[in-house]
Amino acid sequence: MLLANMQVAPKLCLTESIHDKVILRRHPPPNSTALQNTIKILKSVGIEIDGKSSDDIAKVIRNIDNESTKKLLIHLLAKSMQLAIYCCTSCVPDNNYSHFALNVDFYTHFTSPIRRYPDILVHRLLGAVLNYNDNLYQAPRALEQIAQLCNEKKINAKTCSERSAELYLAVLVREYGTISDEAVIVGVKDECLDIYLFRIGVPLRVGINNLPLDHPRTDYKKMSNDQTAELTIYWKENDPPQTIKQILKPFNLINVDIMSEFDINMKKLKLTAQLRHPNAEKLTTLANLCTSTLPENPIAIQQRQDFDPYSEY
Known part of the structure; x- marks a missing residue:
């Protein structure tokens, strides 16, 4: 051709x-x-x-x-x-x-x-x-x-x-519940990360403001135009009291939780992600989602009366 x-x-x-x-x-x-x-x-x-x-x-x-x-x-x-x-x-x-x-x-x-x-x-x-x-x-x-x-x-x-x-995947995650998987960091900013879920080819943005961190101990560095940025965060732990240092930079692998939520401003269901603690168990439940059987009637997902992602349009 x-x-x-x-x-x-x-x-x-x-x-x-x-x-x-x-x-x-x-x-x-x-x-x-x-x-x-x-x-x-x-x-x-x-x-x-x-x-x-x-x-x-x-x-x-x-x-x-x-x-x-x-x-x-x-x-x-x-x-x-x-x-x-x-x-x-x-x-x-x-x-x-x-x-x-x-x-x-x-x-x-x-x-x-x-x-x-x-x-x-x-x-x-x-x-x-x-x-x-x-x-x-x-x-x-x-x-x-x-x-x-x-x-x-x-x-x-x-x-x-x-x-x-995107909508189908968001609905599927909503039905399945929170899933976890490895992601790779694509870009680093002072308050968020751009990540890529390479198992399903989905890019997402992950914020850090809601994490249990030892604020304001968050360091963002971009030394020169020829170097990529990196972000250092400090996780707070109470038992025993300590902080865990984590350096985040492009191409680093991280573990994230992936959820589905309704964005009121954009009026649509979308995927969101949250960074998991570096010492947390590395889960890959996304693999289970990719191979799981769909509901007996997949159309029922769209026909449910309590969920219509386009009802506001």
Whole structure:
């Protein structure tokens, strides 16, 4: 499929009669600021990457043997990537049609006309090149508007799918109860941590303000722009009276409790996490959730009268 799309795109772009009407799938390079931040984090744990091309990124990922590290690396790099978009050739500044992820100069969507409208337009364009049908009657500006509408619809569909998956997981955790699992720290701030649950591929933010800590003994350090931040917290224990020091920095593994609660401000059910004590038993009940049997009637979860996450909308 990829090869077919790669072959059709330059064929259309290099045909003089239609080159200004070609619908392409363009993928801009990563956001430079976000990518440099990711590169800095990776460098702090010994992973060297320049990110100048998708081939370089893919090579680094392939060389990672640990599956958990590989998943985290993909997650971090994906955050700096921009979305691929449909465009009309005559409306692209500087004729920059390239597709970063695939590392090709021209790319389009041709192979799925039964489910994507841009593919239908590309089929019609190829038909015109091969003298099977007339050229598209729309002006380039009108085709660009169609491309932008397709981008909007694709983003809406992606968002809907992601929100549905998030809601399903939140409902499942609500039915199952609090679960625990290992997570890896992605980012460190003065009052919270960004973590990644690599078993299910879910990022979450964990606050520290509600933990039983020996306040105000919390140290946040960011020594220079070339170093990642780290947070030191001191757990208070009463039996016997003492404090337990814990240093938190990117790529550290921690144990967290994962819960589901209704966010009144956002008016939706969502997952939350809380850091477990470093000396607490390391539980992985998330594995049990992933393999547990669903209720006899999963639809009943959505039909319960005492719980409707969208009742306020």
